[in-house]
Amino acid sequence: MRSFYNLADQSIEVELLRRAASQLLIHNGEESTITIKALGDDEYRVTVDGCSASLFAIQKGDQFFIHLNGNNYQIECEDEAQSASGGLSDADKVVANAPMPGTVVSVNVTTGQTVKSGESLIVIESMKMETTIAAWRDGVVCKINFGVGDSFDRQAELIQLEE
Amino acid sequence: MQRIISHINTNAESFKENSLYNLKLRDELKEKMQQARFDRPQRDIDRLKRQDKLFVRDRIELLLDPGTPFLELSTLAANRSYDGKSPSASMITGIGIVNGREVMIHADDASVKGGAWYPLSMKKLVRMLDIAIENQLPVIHLCDSAGGFLPLQSQFFADRYHGGRVFRNMCQLSKMGVPQLSVVLGHCTAGGAYIPALSEYSVIVRGTGAVFLGGPPLVKAATGEIITADELGGCDLHTQVSGTADYPASSEQEAIAKAREIVAQFSRKEKEKIEQQAVEAPYYDSNELYGIVPKDNKIQYDVRELIARIVDGSRFSEYQPAYGSTLICGFAHIWGYKVGILGNNGVLFNDSSLKGAHFMQLCNQNKTPLVFLQNITGFMVGREYEQNGITKDGAKMIMSQACSVVPKFTVMVGGSFGAGNYGMCGRAYDSRLLFSWPNTKISVMGGEQAADVLVDIKLSQLKKEGITLSEEEIAAIREPVLAEYENESDAYHSTSEIWDDGILDPVDTRNSLAIAISASLNKPIEEPNFGIFRF
Numbered sequence: 001m002r003s004f005y006n007l008a009d010q011s012i013e014v015e016l017l018r019r020a021a022s023q024l025l026i027h028n029g030e031e032s033t034i035t036i037k038a039l040g041d042d043e044y045r046v047t048v049d050g051c052s053a054s055l056f057a058i059q060k061g062d063q064f065f066i067h068l069n070g071n072n073y074q075i076e077c078e079d080e081a082q083s084a085s086g087g088l089s090d091a092d093k094v095v096a097n098a099p100m101p102g103t104v105v106s107v108n109v110t111t112g113q114t115v116k117s118g119e120s121l122i123v124i125e126s127m128k129m130e131t132t133i134a135a136w137r138d139g140v141v142c143k144i145n146f147g148v149g150d151s152f153d154r155q156a157e158l159i160q161l162e163e
Numbered sequence: 164m165q166r167i168i169s170h171i172n173t174n175a176e177s178f179k180e181n182s183l184y185n186l187k188l189r190d191e192l193k194e195k196m197q198q199a200r201f202d203r204p205q206r207d208i209d210r211l212k213r214q215d216k217l218f219v220r221d222r223i224e225l226l227l228d229p230g231t232p233f234l235e236l237s238t239l240a241a242n243r244s245y246d247g248k249s250p251s252a253s254m255i256t257g258i259g260i261v262n263g264r265e266v267m268i269h270a271d272d273a274s275v276k277g278g279a280w281y282p283l284s285m286k287k288l289v290r291m292l293d294i295a296i297e298n299q300l301p302v303i304h305l306c307d308s309a310g311g312f313l314p315l316q317s318q319f320f321a322d323r324y325h326g327g328r329v330f331r332n333m334c335q336l337s338k339m340g341v342p343q344l345s346v347v348l349g350h351c352t353a354g355g356a357y358i359p360a361l362s363e364y365s366v367i368v369r370g371t372g373a374v375f376l377g378g379p380p381l382v383k384a385a386t387g388e389i390i391t392a393d394e395l396g397g398c399d400l401h402t403q404v405s406g407t408a409d410y411p412a413s414s415e416q417e418a419i420a421k422a423r424e425i426v427a428q429f430s431r432k433e434k435e436k437i438e439q440q441a442v443e444a445p446y447y448d449s450n451e452l453y454g455i456v457p458k459d460n461k462i463q464y465d466v467r468e469l470i471a472r473i474v475d476g477s478r479f480s481e482y483q484p485a486y487g488s489t490l491i492c493g494f495a496h497i498w499g500y501k502v503g504i505l506g507n508n509g510v511l512f513n514d515s516s517l518k519g520a521h522f523m524q525l526c527n528q529n530k531t532p533l534v535f536l537q538n539i540t541g542f543m544v545g546r547e548y549e550q551n552g553i554t555k556d557g558a559k560m561i562m563s564q565a566c567s568v569v570p571k572f573t574v575m576v577g578g579s580f581g582a583g584n585y586g587m588c589g590r591a592y593d594s595r596l597l598f599s600w601p602n603t604k605i606s607v608m609g610g611e612q613a614a615d616v617l618v619d620i621k622l623s624q625l626k627k628e629g630i631t632l633s634e635e636e637i638a639a640i641r642e643p644v645l646a647e648y649e650n651e652s653d654a655y656h657s658t659s660e661i662w663d664d665g666i667l668d669p670v671d672t673r674n675s676l677a678i679a680i681s682a683s684l685n686k687p688i689e690e691p692n693f694g695i696f697r698f
Contacts, residue, residue, distance in 0.1 A: 061166075061446045061476065062166070079164070079165045079166070081165060082165055099488060099489065099509060100489065100509055100510060100512070100543070101545070118170060118172060126509075126510065127509075127510040127540045127541065127543065127544075128461060128540050128580075128609050128611075128612065129461055129462070129463045129509065129510070129540050130459075130461050130462045130463060131462075131463040131509065132462075132463075134170075154512075
């Protein structure tokens with residue numbers, strides 16, 4: 001099983017293979033033999049290539065909190081697809097397109113205004129439902145194409161946001 | 164599987180307002196449930212004591228395995244009918260665990276008019292048996308009913324889904340090899356007498372239990388014979404002479420203990436195997452649902468925020484994330500069970516309809532139960548969309564949904580209007596169970612739109628006669644229509660009419676769905692088979 005972890009902002013890729021009484025960990029092409037024994041109360045005895053230490057570990061969702069030799073470590077398990085994604089995200093988008101045809105109910109910003117991600121920009125109405133177009137990232141409103149009461153088609157460019 | 168990233172700001176003003184509003188709705192719901200379950204006139208409670216009978220809730224408590232969940236259905240059935248005189252339609256139904264077996268339970272409530280069945284009681288009883296058939300669940304009947312409420316007989320006797328259907332359904336269950344057990348704790352008169360008679364097993368309490376086609380008053384009127392209920396159809400007559408009942412019991416406690424022993428003899432069938440994995444609690448707090456659902460149901464919200472608070476680990480493998488974005492489809496797990504979820508993020512377009520149709524076919528192919536989170540104003544209208552075939556694409560979605568062989572579950576989480584109700588598995592489409600949230604509205608179109616249409620028709624009629632109306636006169640037409648729509652489209656009307664299987668506190672959705680999915684797997688999933696899709 002290949003897994004991705006994040007430790008101190010560094011992404012770590014490891015492969016874990018099951019062996020008879022232990023597990024084989026492959027990291028950067030190097031192999032280590034590991035055994036883990038639960039001692040109860042979140043304490044574990046971990047042996048790596050014959051070297052043994054006991055540590056405390058707690059899992060909360062994707063986060064692991066580990067206490068070892070007086071130090072605390074926080075490790076996050078990363079989703080495989082997420083780790084491999086090319087960083088294609090909403091942050092690069094400049095224009096908000098209308099998800100459906102409709103009319104503008106309210107415009108809550110002005111051109112040149114600085115907005116924070118999640119802030120409401122425009123509210124539109126279509127088929128009896130009101131939809132809020134919210135800022136998809138922090139930025140500056142550079143163009144608003146419609147005013148209150150204007151109607152528009154699906155995919156129309158409603159508003160532009162730049163860094 | 165990737166975790167949904169929530170964009171909800173729990174400190175926002177709107178979040179706090181929504182929370183206040185939805186918590187008020189929840190409190191109202193809890194209060195109404197409490198009343199339907201426990202509010203009875205003292206004289207009725209006293210009468211039960213005099214008769215040496217337990218209150219129906221205590222009977223169920225004795226029957227169920229301690230500490231196991233009981234998914235009660237249609238608690239607020241009939242809350243808007245019969246002047247509120249038939250709480251829960253005078254009976255309790257639900258899915259529970261008895262000696263480790265998932266069973267369907269029906270228990271008459273004799274604290275209300277002697278447990279007489281109103282038209283909606285009959286509907287609830289038929290629905291309960293339909294659920295048992297669809298999920299192949301054994302049924303336990305706790306019988307204590309005076310029979311049909313005679314003044315309303317024309318509303319529950321002769322039609323296809325009226326009284327006769329109860330016994331027809333019982334026969335079908337038996338034919339499928341799904342056992343039923345009746346515990347006779349009071350009178351089973353006329354039609355009601357067939358419930359123990361058609362059950363595989365029956366227990367009857369000496370002194371209070373009786374089974375007969377015609378009770379003592381009817382016998383006296385018909386033949387002049389004067390006889391007590393016990394002599395006519397009591398415990399000893401039926402367990403020693405007629406053989407209509409199987410096990411005698413000297414008290415309700417003994418009868419229910421005997422019932423538990425009988426259920427322990429039911430052989431447990433192997434359940435359908437679907438994908439399952441270790442259970443993980445949702446990452447996001449389900450209490451945040453109250454702040455997410457807008458207090459004005461005209462405001463669209465992201466259904467992924469709901470999914471994130473219902474599914475295991477808030478993980479969701481979204482299908483076609485960039486296509487048909489007004490319908491969100493994807494795979495997730497609920498209490499470990501793999502499900503395919505469809506939720507609305509706006510009106511259905513051609514692309515969203517096609518996406519839904521395709522996704523449901525995928526779920527049928529890999530035996531994945533479907534969960535519909537319904538918040539839909541309908542399919543898109545207008546010339547451009549008709550040209551693009553919105554009607555035939557909607558038809559594909561309905562075909563795919565209606566022909567699905569995997570278990571389907573529907574939760575009404577907002578509006579449910581027009582054909583959107585159909586595409587998203589409304590009541591007519593055989594969801595194994597269908598729940599509503601307290602905020603939901605259901606109608607063929609929105610109240611305001613209906614009022615406007617009716618006003619327009621009236622105005623054009625009058626215009627032909629040369630009459631024009633003042634603002635006040637228009638309002639006089641509009642307001643009553645709006646008020647009626649408002650009243651008849653809310654969740655309490657729906658649940659009163661048994662258009663759903665009950666109203667849920669939103670935070671109970673995850674657990675209720677899990678019980679429903681677990682119960683559904685008692686029935687094997689067939690091979691997929693669809694009708695003709697119009698291309």
